[in-house]
Ligand SMILES: [Ca+2]
Ligand SMILES: [Ca+2]
């Protein structure tokens with residue numbers, strides 16, 4: 001049965017009929033790349049307050065407010081959609097807290113797919129991109145969902161948990177529009193669209209996108225994926241191809257949906273989707289694609305994409321990717337290679353240059369500073385072991401990788417702090433600290449794990 005015969009049904013009823021042909025166009029990476037913007041059309045009646053943090057806020061300040069959508073996970077890690085980053089090259093991101101550059105060097109990671117997904121082989125990599133930025137946002141760390149949702153999480157109306165979606169892009173027009181659609185070509189299309197009444201054509205309703213561009217949030221509920229894609233399994237996810245395979249969850253844009261019912265538009269990609277577990281917000285997904293009607297791209301005269309009722313938004317199911325993300329984070333406790341205090345990807349300088357280009361100058365400038373948070377700002381002041389103070393332990397680390405660092409030992413002594421003589425300092429570094437290496441390394445690592453609450 002195709003879509004036409006169900007036209008008179010409400011959307012909810014329609015989806016409950018498991019009509020798999022209703023949405024037949026999967027937007028590919030091509031469309032995202034072409035639009036290169038991120039738009040969350042917070043639709044339906046109520047847009048009030050969706051451009052400021054929601055009262056029950058899962059992480060508004062952790063979401064970019066301009067340019068590419070991404071979520072700051074904590075400890076300078078960010079997660080986004082890989083297809084926003086051509087060549088897998090990390091780019092700067094704009095947050096309320098500032099514009100953060102990616103850290104030079106080997107600090108970006110494409111998240112792998114499971115090697116086998118229910119007997120299905122997937123692309124080796126998925127469309128999730130994790131990297132580190134040169135900045136710190138003082139917000140509670142985001143918890144990535146680690147427990148999968150199943151059909152047991154659906155309610156009596158076959159709807160899953162409510163989600164909050166956040167994206168950074170176009171707004172939508174104030175008023176609802178109606179389109180007249182010639183759907184006679186069937187579920188595969190092409191369909192012909194008109195903004196004027198045409199006798200005998202079906203109607204669709206929705207919103208056109210509109211300036212201004214900016215961050216906003218909306219709500220929806222996770223849908224039963226079998227009602228959209230067909231099938232009959234116990235999970236709620238489905239493999240979406242966005243260049244790479246992504247095990248994804250889905251929301252459907254319903255006319256009588258949640259108060260701030262939302263639909264991704266074109267390139268909302270990279271924006272976070274949050275849901276609650278046991279009363280606590282979790283990062284459930286990263287948006288990656290929208291599902292639209294046949295020829296819908298043409299409905300607004302060439303790509304001014306709309307959010308129509310019955311469209312859907314798909315987002316990476318992070319419970320599938322949690323362990324891979326966590327493993328990368330755990331394996332990379334440092335912001336850069338040891339000694340790269342100014343985070344330019346190199347260990348260089350002799351203590352006479354500016355801190356921006358001379359790691360030894362940066363170390364001298366930060367010498368004996370205490371850091372309330374052992375974060376990236378502490379690192380940039382020389383706290384290489386991230387124990388909250390820039391001291392001899394850090395100097396030992398620095399000299400270990402950069403022997404010429406010994407030349408600045410005398411200058412460190414001249415600081416207005418308890419100062420061993422240069423000779424004593426050298427002895428400390430050469431002998432005592434070497435013996436303490438493993439001891440503090442263990443301590444430091446332990447404290448770092450404790451500070452990185454990405455997983456329960
Ligand atoms: Ca299912
Ligand atoms: Ca499934």
Ligand SMILES: [Ca+2]
Nearest residue numbers: 340342344346
């Ligand atoms: Ca450096």
Ligand SMILES: [Ca+2]
Nearest residue numbers: 383387389394
């Ligand atoms: Ca230290």
